[in-house]
Amino acid sequence: MSRGEMSGRCVVWVGRPSVEEHFGLLRAGWRTLVADPASQNEALPECGDAAIAVVDLRASALAAVRILHALRENYPGIAWIGLTGSRTPAHEPLVRQALPQALEIIDGASSFTALRQALQRAPGDAPAPIENRPSILTGDSPAIRMLSQNIRKFAPVELPLLITGETGTGKEMAARALHQLSPRHEQPFAAINCGALPANLVQSELFGHERGSFTGATARRIGHFESADGGTVFLDEIGDLPLDAQTNLLRVLQEGTIERIGSCQSIKVDVRVLAATHVDLEKAVSQGRFREDLFYRLNVLRLRMPPLRERNGDIELLAQYFLDAFRESYGTRARAFSTTARKAMNAFAWPGNVRELMNRVQRAAVIADDALITPEDLELSADLPGTDRDSLGSARTSAEREAIVDCLRASAFNISECARRLRVSRVTVYRLCKKHQLALDQLR
Numbered sequence: 001m002s003r004g005e006m007s008g009r010c011v012v013w014v015g016r017p018s019v020e021e022h023f024g025l026l027r028a029g030w031r032t033l034v035a036d037p038a039s040q041n042e043a044l045p046e047c048g049d050a051a052i053a054v055v056d057l058r059a060s061a062l063a064a065v066r067i068l069h070a071l072r073e074n075y076p077g078i079a080w081i082g083l084t085g086s087r088t089p090a091h092e093p094l095v096r097q098a099l100p101q102a103l104e105i106i107d108g109a110s111s112f113t114a115l116r117q118a119l120q121r122a123p124g125d126a127p128a129p130i131e132n133r134p135s136i137l138t139g140d141s142p143a144i145r146m147l148s149q150n151i152r153k154f155a156p157v158e159l160p161l162l163i164t165g166e167t168g169t170g171k172e173m174a175a176r177a178l179h180q181l182s183p184r185h186e187q188p189f190a191a192i193n194c195g196a197l198p199a200n201l202v203q204s205e206l207f208g209h210e211r212g213s214f215t216g217a218t219a220r221r222i223g224h225f226e227s228a229d230g231g232t233v234f235l236d237e238i239g240d241l242p243l244d245a246q247t248n249l250l251r252v253l254q255e256g257t258i259e260r261i262g263s264c265q266s267i268k269v270d271v272r273v274l275a276a277t278h279v280d281l282e283k284a285v286s287q288g289r290f291r292e293d294l295f296y297r298l299n300v301l302r303l304r305m306p307p308l309r310e311r312n313g314d315i316e317l318l319a320q321y322f323l324d325a326f327r328e329s330y331g332t333r334a335r336a337f338s339t340t341a342r343k344a345m346n347a348f349a350w351p352g353n354v355r356e357l358m359n360r361v362q363r364a365a366v367i368a369d370d371a372l373i374t375p376e377d378l379e380l381s382a383d384l385p386g387t388d389r390d391s392l393g394s395a396r397t398s399a400e401r402e403a404i405v406d407c408l409r410a411s412a413f414n415i416s417e418c419a420r421r422l423r424v425s426r427v428t429v430y431r432l433c434k435k436h437q438l439a440l441d442q443l444r
């Protein structure tokens, strides 16, 4: 359970809020403390008098009711709202007894607005406007706090924004947070991976087409920009956008209009554009692969996602977060990490960043035989190369590792292609991956 010093009104969420619920509460001005039945920490959050509980009975209902009882012993008379779902065992005596004492029962499948309104109706002062919560994304490091501050500042500003960062650092998550905290949050959020769009369909996907405009266009199609009107468009891997689509994107940014393929009619669209890249766009501009004018248009506001290795203190926190979330669905034996596993995680360079951490933790949770996850379960060595950060040997090792990771990424994790680019054999690439603990399936 997370703890926090309380002032103003807060929600004690018994269970685990979804990303939408978490941001929805934040936006509505509520501080949220999570009392998670799946967490191995038994302490209750310190929430003071200005608290109301939301008891999430959609999953782990019995455990949630037990936490509610403990909460009410510490805070007699605390009001609570029940969130129910199709899996709520309403016939269970514990749950049946508890339900009539709730202030309100909300169907968890209904919109978040119902819950927000119920919270607003609850006795007590209305919550303060969004406060300076130290962190919006999971994590507590100085790097992530600074990022959270910037997300909060940039969210309401109607300007394009460029998110940079290595793969798996949470660029899309940051984009969703920006949208959720913006005045557009009730409008669509369209996430498009430009690198995954077939070159001949990019324009049609983004801007739509008229019937008969090209072979195969058997019906009119509305593109992402038009269907996200009023909301936010997130263009991931913007560096992969072909030059002709870049020209049209520039027009959206400059004039706020699009044209469907096969039509000369301009259509007004009102979207905020967020873009992300893990490649150096300045370099792409200098090589003529990316329009300079588009780059300057997009680069008005900039967020840099820190790599996990720079987020001191967050690795363990995120690892436990992923383990708790996984246990909630799969009830695994593993509950925490051994001391050596924590050391190994902190020493590892995490080339795949948060995504790799999540994948390794989930895999470890499945295979661990014990309550404590070991370095072996995580496929990490307790004795990593290059952990003596100051030595020349360590500098060489990390340069070698970085070169391989960059090349693997540039080769879309194709070993033959990577070997060709590095001018070594495939066997050498495999050997180097093993040496540097680069698990290809985790990185992909």
Ligand SMILES: Nc1ncnc2c1ncn2[C@@H]1O[C@H](COP(=O)(O)OP(=O)(O)OP(=O)(O)O)[C@@H](O)[C@H]1O
Binding pocket: 137, 138, 139, 165, 166, 167, 168, 169, 170, 171, 172, 173, 174, 236, 278, 354, 355, 358
């Ligand atoms: N702070 C965080 N808390 C919880 N989960 C996170 C966090 N940051 C990232 N993740 C998770 O890590 C995974 C990768 O995040 P995301 O897709 O946002 O990264 P990305 O930088 O956009 O990756 P790519 O460059 O490959 O597109 C996702 O499953 C996401 O839910």
